[in-house]
Amino acid sequence: MSTKxxxxxxxxxxxxxxxxxxxAGAVATGLLQEVSESAGIAEAATPTTxxxxxxxxxxxxxxxxxxxxxxxxxxxxxxxRNRLDVTGTxxxxxxxxxxxxxxxxxxxxxxxxxxLAVEAQDKKIVTIEGLGTPDNLxxxxxxxxxxxxxxxxxxxxxxxxxTTAFVRDxxxxxxxxxxxxxxxxxxxxxxxxxxxxxTFEQAQKGGA
Amino acid sequence: xxxxxWPGPDRRKNIGARISRLDGPExxxxxxxxxxxxxxxxxxxxxxxxxxxxxxxxxxxxxxxxEAMPGVKGVYIEKDRRGEFPNITYAGDIICAxxxxxxxIADEALTKVKVSYSDIGSPQMNDNDPSLISxxxxxxxxxxxxxxxxxxxxxxxxTYGLACITHACLESHGxxxxxxxxxxxxxxxxxxxxxxxxGLARAAELSADKIHVECQYMGGGFGSKFGADKWGSISTILxxxxxxxxxxxxxxxxxxxxxxxxxxxxxxxxxxxxxxGTITAWDSDIWGSGGMGNFRMPPLPYVFTGLPNYRxxxxxxxxxxxxxxxxxxxxxxxxxxxxxxxxxDAAHAIGMxxxxxxxxxxxxxxxxxxxxxxxxxxxxxIDWKGKWHPRGENTGGSMRSGLGLSIHTWGxxxxxxxxxxxxxxxxSVVGRTGTQDLGTGTRTVQAIxxxxxxxxxxxxxxxxxxxxxxxxxxxxxxSTTVGGVSSSTRDxxxxxxxxxxxxxxxxxxxxxxxxxxxxxxxQEIGNPSKGMSWEQACSLLGGMAITKQGSKDTSDGTILTxxxxxxxxxxxxxxxxxxxxxxxxxxxAVQDCGLIIDEKTCESQLYGGxxxxxxxxxxxxxVYDPATGAMLNPDFEFYKIAGLADxxxxxxxxxxxxxxxxxxxxxxxxxxxxxxxxxxxxxVANAIGVRVPELPLTPDRVLxxxxxxxxx
Numbered sequence: 001m002s003t004k005x006x007x008x009x010x011x012x013x014x015x016x017x018x019x020x021x022x023x024a025g026a027v028a029t030g031l032l033q034e035v036s037e038s039a040g041i042a043e044a045a046t047p048t049t050x051x052x053x054x055x056x057x058x059x060x061x062x063x064x065x066x067x068x069x070x071x072x073x074x075x076x077x078x079x080x081r082n083r084l085d086v087t088g089t090x091x092x093x094x095x096x097x098x099x100x101x102x103x104x105x106x107x108x109x110x111x112x113x114x115x116l117a118v119e120a121q122d123k124k125i126v127t128i129e130g131l132g133t134p135d136n137l138x139x140x141x142x143x144x145x146x147x148x149x150x151x152x153x154x155x156x157x158x159x160x161x162x163t164t165a166f167v168r169d170x171x172x173x174x175x176x177x178x179x180x181x182x183x184x185x186x187x188x189x190x191x192x193x194x195x196x197x198x199t200f201e202q203a204q205k206g207g208a
Numbered sequence: 209x210x211x212x213x214w215p216g217p218d219r220r221k222n223i224g225a226r227i228s229r230l231d232g233p234e235x236x237x238x239x240x241x242x243x244x245x246x247x248x249x250x251x252x253x254x255x256x257x258x259x260x261x262x263x264x265x266x267x268x269x270x271x272x273x274x275e276a277m278p279g280v281k282g283v284y285i286e287k288d289r290r291g292e293f294p295n296i297t298y299a300g301d302i303i304c305a306x307x308x309x310x311x312x313i314a315d316e317a318l319t320k321v322k323v324s325y326s327d328i329g330s331p332q333m334n335d336n337d338p339s340l341i342s343x344x345x346x347x348x349x350x351x352x353x354x355x356x357x358x359x360x361x362x363x364x365x366x367t368y369g370l371a372c373i374t375h376a377c378l379e380s381h382g383x384x385x386x387x388x389x390x391x392x393x394x395x396x397x398x399x400x401x402x403x404x405x406x407g408l409a410r411a412a413e414l415s416a417d418k419i420h421v422e423c424q425y426m427g428g429g430f431g432s433k434f435g436a437d438k439w440g441s442i443s444t445i446l447x448x449x450x451x452x453x454x455x456x457x458x459x460x461x462x463x464x465x466x467x468x469x470x471x472x473x474x475x476x477x478x479x480x481x482x483x484x485g486t487i488t489a490w491d492s493d494i495w496g497s498g499g500m501g502n503f504r505m506p507p508l509p510y511v512f513t514g515l516p517n518y519r520x521x522x523x524x525x526x527x528x529x530x531x532x533x534x535x536x537x538x539x540x541x542x543x544x545x546x547x548x549x550x551x552x553d554a555a556h557a558i559g560m561x562x563x564x565x566x567x568x569x570x571x572x573x574x575x576x577x578x579x580x581x582x583x584x585x586x587x588x589x590i591d592w593k594g595k596w597h598p599r600g601e602n603t604g605g606s607m608r609s610g611l612g613l614s615i616h617t618w619g620x621x622x623x624x625x626x627x628x629x630x631x632x633x634x635x636s637v638v639g640r641t642g643t644q645d646l647g648t649g650t651r652t653v654q655a656i657x658x659x660x661x662x663x664x665x666x667x668x669x670x671x672x673x674x675x676x677x678x679x680x681x682x683x684x685x686x687s688t689t690v691g692g693v694s695s696s697t698r699d700x701x702x703x704x705x706x707x708x709x710x711x712x713x714x715x716x717x718x719x720x721x722x723x724x725x726x727x728x729x730x731q732e733i734g735n736p737s738k739g740m741s742w743e744q745a746c747s748l749l750g751g752m753a754i755t756k757q758g759s760k761d762t763s764d765g766t767i768l769t770x771x772x773x774x775x776x777x778x779x780x781x782x783x784x785x786x787x788x789x790x791x792x793x794x795x796x797a798v799q800d801c802g803l804i805i806d807e808k809t810c811e812s813q814l815y816g817g818x819x820x821x822x823x824x825x826x827x828x829x830x831v832y833d834p835a836t837g838a839m840l841n842p843d844f845e846f847y848k849i850a851g852l853a854d855x856x857x858x859x860x861x862x863x864x865x866x867x868x869x870x871x872x873x874x875x876x877x878x879x880x881x882x883x884x885x886x887x888x889x890x891x892v893a894n895a896i897g898v899r900v901p902e903l904p905l906t907p908d909r910v911l912x913x914x915x916x917x918x919x920x
Binding site for chain 1: 228229231232233234235236237238239240241242244245247253310311312376377378379380425426427428430459460646647648808809811812815816817818819820823843844845849850851852853855858
């Protein structure tokens with residue numbers, strides 16, 4: 001991973017820690033930390049408890065506000081896929097290793113398996129579906145097709161979200177920077193040659 | 209009449225060109241719906257409960273507390289055909305399953321399942337100890353090995369091996385199942401659309417004709433997704449039980465534990481060789497494990513099957529791990545590693561350049577000319593002449609570089625396939641086949657064949673695949689798909705075209721025999737002025753479309769696909785002798801591909817195979833706790849697959865020209881992944897001066913080898 005394209009872990013508590021059963025209080029703490037940080041305020045607020053049952057939340061997905069009910073333990077990935085039928089974002093390792101679930105959260109590249117849905121409220125979520133459509137491909141999507149950067153295609157959405165953000169942040173990146181910058185995503189079919197070529201080409205064109 | 213045989217180079221517009229895969233727009237925008245993505249109204253999520261013990265008897269399964277949870281809707285408990293709990297034979301064996309209204313509830317319910325065990329035993333996890341061998345000997349002998357060793361100037365002896373690895377498909381195994389009007393609809397992640405339904409008939413209590421299978425996109429199989437599997441049956445049974453759609457996809461750790469292992473192989477090889485590079489004898493003793501299943505000895509000696517004197521012995525070891533499954537190029541990476549490393553050691557024993565040694569012995573292979581051309585090409589691509597040095601004879605401080613090579617073979621002839629092509633009166637065309645596209649580009653090659661046969665651009669034809677209601681096509685295994693579907697498509701399209709030509713002939717006043725489809729027109733052969741547009745020609749069909757069915761075994765017996773290819777790989781590596789880290793600088797893959805349908809996706813198979821090969825050469829290995837049999841790395845943190853920065857510069861070259869292309873279509877998905885382990889291991893030996901006996905070439909293994917006599 002290049003420092004230029006660090007996958008930002010949200011500052012809230014990790015899902016894994018939460019699932020280990022420390023209870024809802026820990027979630028609330030995490031949430032508050034997130035809220036305070038994003039709001040830029042330092043003073044402590046009164047802890048609130050969410051759950052353990054389903055709670056109504058709103059998520060801004062690809063520019064649309066979507067209402068849904070989730071338990072606080074539901075990840076952003078599962079909320080997208082299972083509650084909202086936004087299935088371009090893939091579930092592969094479910095523990096922040098492979099990058100198949102990569103989305104943009106307020107423009108930052110994140111693993112959606114490692115963000116709770118409740119943490120993603122009030123943030124702009126962009127998934128692969130938000131970058132382009134078959135009839136209106138983004139430059140990166142078109143470059144992936146031209147360079148045959150997908151085979152089975154299961155890692156492709158995560159890679160395209162990551163590469164889109166990478167060229168946005170690293171216009172003019174060298175081949176070496178591309179190779180290092182995309183270390184947060186894995187492919188099993190072996191499409192790295194095409195992904196490298198597509199990303200390098202787009203970076204050379206000046207980014208998104 | 210249009211001929212079935214493949215057109216010559218001057219008559220190919222799309223065949224052999226660089227055409228982007230047709231499903232690229234869906235795959236790159238997230239609109240491609242994989243089995244894992246199928247969400248149905250009111251669906252339940254099913255999760256599996258697995259045994260933590262490797263050897264045990266299940267005495268009771270208590271799901272009452274789980275069932276009492278709100279949201280839990282269905283329970284399945286595994287029983288054998290006698291109605292008894294099955295004996296556990298590996299950690300990860302399936303015991304029961306829960307279906308619930310959300311993934312989270314299903315997960316939590318699993319924690320409330322109580323299973324009682326008796327006879328908990330100690331597992332056997334060691335697959336590399338010849339004293340543990342069980343099962344029958346598999347042996348083969350040719351000529352007189354003892355006499356051969358007698359003639360040798362030098363005898364080289366070494367140990368070689370590859371650890372067990374998994375398939376690690378990014379989309380895990382599983383399916384969505386839904387009953388509707390007494391029939392079953394399933395969306396599995398499968399390599400075998402047409403052959404899948406039969407495996408569910410018992411669980412569904414339906415005949416296969418009432419089981420509808422669809423798989424438009426699947427996230428990787430590599431040989432592990434042929435059958436409906438236990439989890440397919442379980443989701444079917446739970447769906448029937450609950451009258452709800454049920455999705456059951458394996459979790460990542462389960463995928464590693466139960467959904468496919470490549471058998472390990474280890475052993476010793478002794479080779480007798482003369483000073484001039486003549487091989488006089490081979491003697492190998494190989495053991496390995498296919499888990500609790502049978503071990504099949506890799507085909508040794510590999511490729512050099514004409515060795516005059518050899519003796520081989522293969523023996524299996526039972527290990528308490530998940531079942532072995534075909535892994536891309538079954539047994540060939542093992543055979544290549546053992547053979548090509550042993551031969552490289554033999555070359556070293558007589559002080560001969562490995563390239564010269566391999567070339568000298570190509571007469572012992574089935575295709576000496578092909579390998580010679582390929583070796584020369586690969587050597588040129590990697591600058592063998594400029595870079596090669598005798599083993600270990602290099603300088604450069606702690607960073608030592610080296611070259612290594614390997615050659616391989618595969619069948620890849622077309623498998624059974626039927627295709628129906630319809631030409632409609634409005635000029636639209638569709639080809640229908642019950643095949644699947646694993647990411648190899650099946651849709652795309654069919655569209656290329658169909659369009660070229662009809663003289664149309666690729667975007668003027670449509671391909672439908674991925675349903676068992678379409679004409680049956682074989683499972684995608686053995687690299688048989690491209691040969692099968694391109695043949696059946698060509699056959700169906702040619703028959704349909706000929707029917708069209710018959711219709712059009714009277715209007716043009718030209719005999720059908722003298723007509724051709726070219727450049728969007730039906731015309732007198734070579735005479736565009738006497739013809740009409742494709743659309744005009746199709747309009748003469750009146751109200752009746754033409755549909756013709758073709759097959760891999762074509763209607764007039766023309767053979768369009770053949771079996772047998774050769775390929776070569778050369779690796780250029782650098783080894784840090786202080787840390788044991790191996791870096792791939794370059795890898796050259798050269799492949800005989802037969803008639804190439806799509807150059808772009810064909811190249812992708814070589815790139816992809818090379819990357820997967822680099823991955824098993826350097827990183828992949830299942831690790832088990834010897835005491836409990838638990839897999840210790842069922843994830844992607846510690847079960848490592850190569851990332852984008854790990855694969856070096858890959859150069860691929862497809863052999864072209866009449867000598868290769870006139871043979872017909874051959875699948876190359878599997879040959880693409882065979883040589884990397886051997887070529888990289890040989891390059892590492894060349895770099896550090898000593899053989900690292902086993903893959904993956906992890907730093908500990910490399911340092912261990914260096915400490916036993918490598919470069920200092």
